[in-house]
Amino acid sequence: MVTPDDNTAHGSTGNAPTQADMRDALDRVLASSDFSANARRRAFLEYIVERTLAGDGPRLKGYTIAVEVFGRSEDFDPQSDSVVRLEARRLRADLDGYYANAGRTDPVRIAIPKGSYIPTFERTNIVPDQPVAPDDPAAPEPVATPESHPRPRSRLSHLLLPLAGVLFLVLAGGGIFLWQVWDRDLVGTRAEARLPAVVVRPFESAGPTESSRFMAMGMTNALIGDLMRFPGIRVYDWDSERVGRAISGAGLPAFYEVTGNVHVQDETVYVFTELHDARTARILWSESYQRPLRPEALTKVQAEAADEIATALGQTYGVIADDLRRKAAMDASAEIDSYLCVQRAFGYRRAFENTTYQPVIDCLQRTVERDPNYADAWAMLGWTYLDAGRFAFDGHQDPAPDYEAARAASERAMELDPDNTLALKSLAAVEYYTGNFDRAERLSRRAAELNPNDPDALAQLGYRLVIRGNPEEGLPLLERAMARTVNPPFWYNYAIALDRFKNGDYVAMDRIVRRYEHDDTGFGEAMSAIVAGALGQSARAREALERMDSVPAMQRGVATYFRQHGVDDETVAMVLAGLDKARKVASGEI
Structure with a gap:
């Protein structure tokens, strides 16, 4: 097994892989649909390989990766935020899974040794014309073994x-x-x-x-x-x-x-x-x-x-749920199974796209009609009704009827299963958007207490604590949720971006916003416009403002939009001032 430092640009030592071999190995992995890593870990792998091939391997540290790949701010503390260590472990597992199946005949394999972020490369001697199908029932069952260790004392x-x-x-x-x-x-x-x-x-x-x-x-x-x-x-x-x-x-x-x-x-x-x-x-x-x-x-x-x-x-966006959503996406039946319908609703909630809203709500309504005692479906239906009101989907400019329907569905879920964390989170969201912030917080805390391993419950609580002026408690919860989620939904980042904005840290805010600035909710567009205005980027500010103004929920008024999301008056004033500056930058006034 070698690193690029073992080779020269003109060839290799013995049978060691050349730099061309190493780059080809990376391309094979990234191009394979059997490589299960999410976009963030794919970027992680590409970054460490390219940096290593460029001769910067010895300078690959957790801090650098956190800032450059995962968008952490420059005050990132690797002792309190384990995102790089967690993602490195998951990336090792992704590579193991790929090389155990589709990549088993690849001529060069990439590995990331434990305790290091510098990738290594090793030639294989597997004959490529005799692959073993990963799903072949005749194939030997993989045997899980730990790393070799001496006999315990x-x-x-x-x-x-x-x-x-x-x-x-x-x-x-x-x-x-x-x-x-x-x-x-x-x-x-x-x-x-x-x-x-x-x-x-x-x-x-x-x-x-x-x-x-x-x-x-x-x-x-x-x-x-x-x-x-x-x-x-x-x-x-x-x-x-x-x-x-x-x-x-x-x-x-x-x-x-x-x-x-x-x-x-x-x-x-x-x-x-x-x-x-x-x-x-x-x-x-x-x-x-x-x-x-x-x-x-x-x-x-x-x-x-x-x-x-x-x-x-x-977890909501964990390994099992992601596999089930893939299965649901391949099911073209008109009457989709009730459970898979709930999974599709979770998939919709990753992006809150207006185009996917109506099929999801139709599916959930059919589910509760044929299975009226299914608490999860009622909880998801409540959340989806709430979206119609808060995001003005399908032209719903008056949110009151949608909020009323959302409350009825969420309370039904709670009646069926009072300790159902999904029902608690759904009703907490309804309480929050109807201004009952204290009860929303109590319900959110209850959900997190019932399942402290649910990153979505931690993120819901952390998000609202930050928005309501308690970043000291809320930010660590959000960071824990992000570190423990395979592919965090974009909204996990919005409260963090808003906090960076309030503290005047536009560079850190920009790193966050650039990854999540396009959505149907309006929040991302507003944050993108504000940071573009603060950094004097006229073209970007103009584009972000145009997108923001086209979002239906923003047509109620920017101040109304942010207040309905629980943002306090002082922060709303800062947002309006930031958007005003963005408009001036976009128009060339400043």
Whole structure:
């Protein structure tokens, strides 16, 4: 395995890849639809490869990547914001998945060693005319193994053995919980009976010690508990008879398996986990975790690793939801399944496009008609009614009727399931946009408390705290949400951009706005116009103002628009002044 520093521009040493080979390897990865990385991680990969090929590899640091790739401000603190470390781990998993499937015959492979952001390149000896189809049922099932480590020292095992009694009690309590999970047969509403099944197989012990076995058992229970917090999936512990009976007759849209293993080495715990599409055996996601082990905080180590895995899999814009939305997009049936309809609504909420609003609301209305006890559909319907009012979709200039319909749908969701985080978030949004800010905050906090692993709940709360003048608490929540979301929706950034504007940090504001300045809501266009005016960019200011003025919601008046989004009068005055300057810059007055 080599880095570009091992080669010259005129050739290579031995059989080492040349720079042309390395760039070709990058192009192959980025051009493949089987490379599952989102746009942000693709940019991450391209950036570190190009910088390394240019001879700047030794200067690749987390700070530089955070600023140049992820748009963080120059006061970025890598100790408090782990975005680069998290995205690097996900990018390694993306590359592993690609090279395990479509890229298995690529002549040169790219890797990112742990503890570094400098990519390495290695030639392969795989014969390209004998590929193994990734979805071939005859192909051997991938075996998850941890990195090689020496046998754990026996003294750690002896140190952990006294904790066995405590772990037994934890696991015994978990046994009661697991029985409840097993007994959750596919009953209830029609849509709930079609929720995707997620089966968590018992994590394996990758080492011979008792400590590895205890950790593996604890990880299984902790992960099931965390996944159960997400309402959009049905979680099962592995029991072949019960799971087989539940899955076989349910007609589920998807069936997933989570597998993993745990290895305790010295004073470190290594966890490796994968998500498979159980019907095709395809690996959809994999990740490895490394945690220092302090025997007095054993359950904390389990909880932290389980939290990260559950967040990646179960969140609104996580691995499972993204896979389901891809399935929904390929379903051209007129009467789409109720569950997939909710997933399409989540997809719409990424961009709030006017053109996709009506098909989504039609689908949700049909869903609650045929399945009136489906809380998730009522919650999404409430949110979508709210959008018609706050964004003036389909010419709705008077938001009051839409807000009234939104409240009725969201309250119906709460009646059906008072602890449903989606229902709480939906009703919180209605309360916020009808001026009940205190209740909106209480509901948002309740949603975040019920599922602290849901980045969308953190983002909703953080966004509103920042907008309402509490950036000290709100900004860290937004940053946590962004760091833990595979591909954050654009609106996660708007409160941060507004905060940078209020502090006069136009350069940082510009980095954020440039990535999210085009949408149907008006907020992005307004922020783009303001920052263009502040930086004296006349053409950009003119274009942004034209787009902003064409947004239906802005036709109610800019001040009205921002006030209805909860912005205080002092900030509204600053926005109006910023837009006034943008108009002068656009017209050439200044």
